[in-house]
Amino acid sequence: MFKLILKLAWNNAFLRLSRTLLVIIMIAVSMSMLLAIQGLFDGMAYNMSDKMLRSDSGEISIYHKDYRLNKIIANHVTDAKTIKAKLEQDSEVQAVVTRFSVDGLSATARKSSFANIIGINLEDEEKFGQFSDFLKKGTLDFKKRGALIGGELAKTLKVKVGSKLVFSTQDKNGDINSIALRIRGILRTANVKLDTSAIFIDAVRLDKFLGIDKNIATQIAIRTQSSTLQDKLKKDYPNLSVKNFLEINPMMQMMEDSMVIFNSMIFVIVMFVVFIGILGVMYVSILDRIREFGIMRGIGMKYSHIRLQIILEALFVGLMGYLVGALFGFSGLYYLENVGLDLSAYADAMESFGYETILYAEIKLSYFTNTFYAIFTASLLSVFLPLRKIKKMHPIDVIKADT
Amino acid sequence: MIKIQNVNKYFYKGESREVHALRDINLEIKKGEFSLFNGPSGCGKTTLLNAIGALDSVDSGEIYLGETEITGLNEDARTSLRLNEMGFVFQAYNLVPVLNVEENIGFIMKLRGFSDSEIKARVQEVASFLEIDTKLKSLPNTLSGGQQQRVAVARAVAAKPKIILADEPTANLDSKNSLKLMDMMRSLNEKEDISIVFASHDELVIDNVRRVIKLKDGALVED
Numbered sequence: 001m002f003k004l005i006l007k008l009a010w011n012n013a014f015l016r017l018s019r020t021l022l023v024i025i026m027i028a029v030s031m032s033m034l035l036a037i038q039g040l041f042d043g044m045a046y047n048m049s050d051k052m053l054r055s056d057s058g059e060i061s062i063y064h065k066d067y068r069l070n071k072i073i074a075n076h077v078t079d080a081k082t083i084k085a086k087l088e089q090d091s092e093v094q095a096v097v098t099r100f101s102v103d104g105l106s107a108t109a110r111k112s113s114f115a116n117i118i119g120i121n122l123e124d125e126e127k128f129g130q131f132s133d134f135l136k137k138g139t140l141d142f143k144k145r146g147a148l149i150g151g152e153l154a155k156t157l158k159v160k161v162g163s164k165l166v167f168s169t170q171d172k173n174g175d176i177n178s179i180a181l182r183i184r185g186i187l188r189t190a191n192v193k194l195d196t197s198a199i200f201i202d203a204v205r206l207d208k209f210l211g212i213d214k215n216i217a218t219q220i221a222i223r224t225q226s227s228t229l230q231d232k233l234k235k236d237y238p239n240l241s242v243k244n245f246l247e248i249n250p251m252m253q254m255m256e257d258s259m260v261i262f263n264s265m266i267f268v269i270v271m272f273v274v275f276i277g278i279l280g281v282m283y284v285s286i287l288d289r290i291r292e293f294g295i296m297r298g299i300g301m302k303y304s305h306i307r308l309q310i311i312l313e314a315l316f317v318g319l320m321g322y323l324v325g326a327l328f329g330f331s332g333l334y335y336l337e338n339v340g341l342d343l344s345a346y347a348d349a350m351e352s353f354g355y356e357t358i359l360y361a362e363i364k365l366s367y368f369t370n371t372f373y374a375i376f377t378a379s380l381l382s383v384f385l386p387l388r389k390i391k392k393m394h395p396i397d398v399i400k401a402d403t
Numbered sequence: 404m405i406k407i408q409n410v411n412k413y414f415y416k417g418e419s420r421e422v423h424a425l426r427d428i429n430l431e432i433k434k435g436e437f438s439l440f441n442g443p444s445g446c447g448k449t450t451l452l453n454a455i456g457a458l459d460s461v462d463s464g465e466i467y468l469g470e471t472e473i474t475g476l477n478e479d480a481r482t483s484l485r486l487n488e489m490g491f492v493f494q495a496y497n498l499v500p501v502l503n504v505e506e507n508i509g510f511i512m513k514l515r516g517f518s519d520s521e522i523k524a525r526v527q528e529v530a531s532f533l534e535i536d537t538k539l540k541s542l543p544n545t546l547s548g549g550q551q552q553r554v555a556v557a558r559a560v561a562a563k564p565k566i567i568l569a570d571e572p573t574a575n576l577d578s579k580n581s582l583k584l585m586d587m588m589r590s591l592n593e594k595e596d597i598s599i600v601f602a603s604h605d606e607l608v609i610d611n612v613r614r615v616i617k618l619k620d621g622a623l624v625e626d
Contacts (some may be wrong), residue, residue, distance in 0.1 A: 004506070004513050010502035295497040298458055299558075300486025301514055302479075396459045399493065399570075 005305055007314035016285065020317055024282045027274050027321025028328055031371055035329035039336060039361030041259050046362055048190055048355065049245070049252050054129025055189040056167065057248045058095075058221035060230050073102060073172055073210060077165045077240060080217035089145045092226040095128040098217035100206055104169025104200060111157045116197045117167050117179075119206030128223060133229070136183030137161050138341040142202040146184035161186060167199060172211040179209045180200045181309065188200055192355055274321070275378035279385065282314050286386035293390050294398025306390060312384050318379030326368055336361035404433040404598060405455060405468055405566065410464030412621070423462065424450045426622040432600060436567075437592045438614035439601040448602040456489055456568045456601065457481040468565070486514055490559030490597075492569035496551040498543040501526055504530070504554050505539040508518040511562040522561075529557045532594075533587055549580030553587065560591055566598040573605045585611040 014020055053059065067075040070346055077083065079099045087096045099118050106115035122140060125131035132140050136151060138161035147167075149159065159165055161183055168178040181201065189195055199216065207214045222229070231241045247254045286293070293306055338357040347357040412425035424447050432438060440448035453459035455466060457473045458481075466473045468488060476484060485491070492510070498507045508530060509522040517525075530536040533553040535546075543551055552572060559567050569588070573581035589611060592599050601608055609615055617625035 001513060003515070004510075007506075008499070008501060015501060167620060292497075292499065295493070296499070297482065298485065299491050300482055300489075302482060304484075305514070396453060399453065399458060 001305070002308075006312060009309045010316060012285070012289070012309070013313045013316040015157070016288075019281055019284070020320075023317055024321040024324055026277045027318065027375065028324035030270045030273055031322065031325030031375070032332055034266060034371065035325075035367050036332045036336060036361065037266055038263050038367050039333045039363060040341060040359050041263055041358045042362040042364065043336070044250075044346075044355060045256055045259050048255070049249075051134075051190040052249055052252065053223070053245060055131070055134060055191045056221070057245055058097075058128065058214050058223045058242075059245050060222040060224060060233065061243055061248055062220040062222070062233065062237065063218065063243070065241050068241065068243075071101070071103060071218070073170070073212065076100070076218050077220060078216055080220055081215045082261070083220055083237070084217075087220070087222060090229075092229050092232075093222055093224050095124075095223040097124045097221050098203075099219045099221065100203060100210070100212065100216070101218045102169050102206075102210065104167055105218045106109050106157060106165050106167050107150045108157050108159055108163065108165050109298055110294060113153060113156045114197060115153060115167060115199050116193075117169065117199045117201060117206065119203035120200050121203050128221065134187040134189045135185050136188045138183065142184065145180060145182050145205075146201075147181035148185045148187050148200040149183050150198040151186050151188045152184065152192075152196040153198065154183070155195075159183050164201075167368065169210075171209070179205075188351065190351075195351070212397060251271065257353055267370070271374045271378055274318070274375060275382055278314055278318055278321075278333045278379055279382035281317060282310070282382050282386050283389075285313070285391060290389070290393065294393055294395045297393075298395035298399055307383075307387055310387060310390070311380065312385045314379040315376070318375045318382075322372060322375045325371070329367070329371075330363070333361050333363045333367075337363055347398040404434040404436075404469060405430075406465075406467040407431070407451075407455070408465045408467075409513065410451075410454065410461050410466060412454065412461045425454070426462070426620070428623055430621040430623060430626070432524065432566075432598060435592070435596050435599055435614050436598050436600070436614055436617060437589060438599075439603060440470070440618060441604060441609060442618040442624075443608050444605065446618040448604075450621075451618065452568050452570055452600065452602040453455055455566075456491060464551045486511065488605075490562070490564040492552070492555050492559050492567060492572045494571040494574045496543070496548075496555045496575075498551060498554055498558070500543055503540050503542055504535060504546070504595075506522075507554055508539075508557040508561050510558055515562055517562070517616075520606050523560050523570075525537075526557075529561050532591070533557050536621050541562050547580075548575050549577075549583065552576060552580070552584055556584065556588060556591070560595065560597060563595065564597065565602040566600065568600050568602075570602045572601065573603065573608060578607060581605065581607050 064075040064077050084096050084098050087093045099120055101116055101118045103116050106113055122131065157165060163183045165181050166178050167181060171177045220291060228245050230242055293303060296306060337360055340360045342358050346358045350357050407428050407430040410425050410428040414424050428451060440451055442448050454461050461474055470560040499510060504524055505562060508526045512522045514524060527536065530539055533556060535550055536555050538546060538550060543554065573584060576584060588599060591597060601612060616623060
């Protein structure tokens with residue numbers, strides 16, 4: 001019996017081929033667009049957080065208790081190098097770096113700007129977050145008083161690779177000191193804070209310039225996949241501030257939440273359109289065949305069999321749309337994941353917000369499973385109204401109208 | 404087999420009784436009969452046929468199919484009764500357009516839960532008898548009117564119902580096809596011992612049935 005109902009449903013679903021194809025195309029196009037938008041948004045968010053993780057905070061950062069409120073030299077982690085060495089022995093830690101950072105004034109012969117000088121070890125940073133990825137111009141070295149500068153700060157100061165600049169700040173004793181630097185490379189990290197104000201120099205040189213002990217740091221950044229490491233470190237270092245990525249970057253949490261809300265809204269709107277599409281085609285199809293259903297009931301077909309037939313018809317239309325949409329959607333996402341969406345025309349605006357000029361999409365299985373459930377549900381819901389029409393119908397009305 | 408007692412049926416317009424469609428009908432149709440409700444348009448023959456077929460309700464009186472009182476059944480029981488005990492042939496054939504001839508003929512049997520092998524054998528048997536066995540894989544819309552009506556008859560007869568109700572089965576057919584259809588239905592009636600009741604005003608049908616029940620203005624006037 002089920003086989004017969006299946007055949008009835010399949011044949012009827014494609015009885016008016018152009019109408020059904022139109023709905024399938026509508027579902028497929030809507031779904032492809034939805035997947036592309038979701039993939040790009042997630043790609044943007046992932047890209048941004050990934051670069052922030054790699055260029056700055058890692059999954060966990062350790063600071064002096066007061067450092068994040070008052071970024072002065074005195075608020076440093078005293079035995080940073082010892083902690084780093086200990087963390088490097090921990091199997092849950094993938095990479096760890098120490099940095100010393102201090103605010104000051106950067107100046108060229110013509111321009112000056114607020115800046116944040118950061119002493120780093122290039123080898124450690126490469127292990128930590130593939131630092132070389134961020135280099136847009138020049139070379140990645142600190143030879144001959146070399147420094148690396150954030151792209152936006154370079155624009156503000158109007159400096160290029162090879163330009164000279166002077167950075168002035170208070171040293172350990174509170175005296176104003178200056179250091180002459182030559183730009184060796186310009187960086188783009190997609191981390192607004194670093195791009196607009198960071199100047200990276202060799203950690204040893206910064207220690208000497210500030211007159212500080214080489215064992216101290218303002219930040220210990222850690223790469224890890226462990227979800228328990230933060231609690232463990234909080235216990236091990238109760239006098240230090242141990243923060244995770246989202247605590248350090250609350251804007252990212254907000255951004256992720258906004259993305260979820262925005263994606264959900266788009267999802268609901270698109271699925272509503274799909275629901276209306278299937279409802280429309282099913283309703284018209286049932287009105288077209290109301291006489292046929294009347295006769296079927298007249299000769300003894302149960303309402304439950306007719307209901308099953310109509311549900312299967314709606315599912316065939318919906319799921320065909322889903323299959324075509326999934327195929328197109330995946331192709332689109334695959335392209336956007338590998339080639340990306342080039343928005344170089346809006347480079348300035350994109351970079352000032354910390355976005356790459358080429359957006360790359362993410363592909364997640366959840367896009368396809370969520371859409372499947374939504375289309376499945378929309379297909380099921382779309383038959384309520386047509387089924388009500390059939391349930392209310394008396395076979396005799398159709399048969400009388402027939403004669 | 405079918406007993407009709409004091410049946411009255413009105414058609415309403417708003418709250419007022421507009422037409423007295425069936426007036427105190429008392430009638431008995433025995434097993435194996437080949438009979439006809441005849442009369443001019445509007446005399447109530449189709450209404451009576453629909454009432455016997457549990458398709459339409461009556462306002463008073465009782466209709467029995469065997470021991471079962473049709474008039475007292477709810478919609479589900481009526482549907483089940485139509486499926487298991489009756490076969491229908493309509494003026495407009497009413498075949499399922501997306502199923503081929505074989506599937507249309509076996510449709511009721513499938514609904515009744517016959518096995519595939521039983522259905523296949525019976526469809527072949529009935530189709531051969533009605534001379535449509537060469538069209539089994541064709542879709543209804545590729546057949547002539549006469550062939551479509553024979554498929555409808557085959558569908559009605561395949562599941563071996565107690566009674567077949569045929570409403571104006573020759574109305575859309577030319578005289579040659581009408582005669583052929585009546586010959587075949589009479590042969591089926593004799594061969595399968597299935598009661599067949601027609602509602603028709605076609606002279607050709609009158610000439611071929613064994614019992615003519617005449618109606619006028621909703622009342623039985625001649626039997």
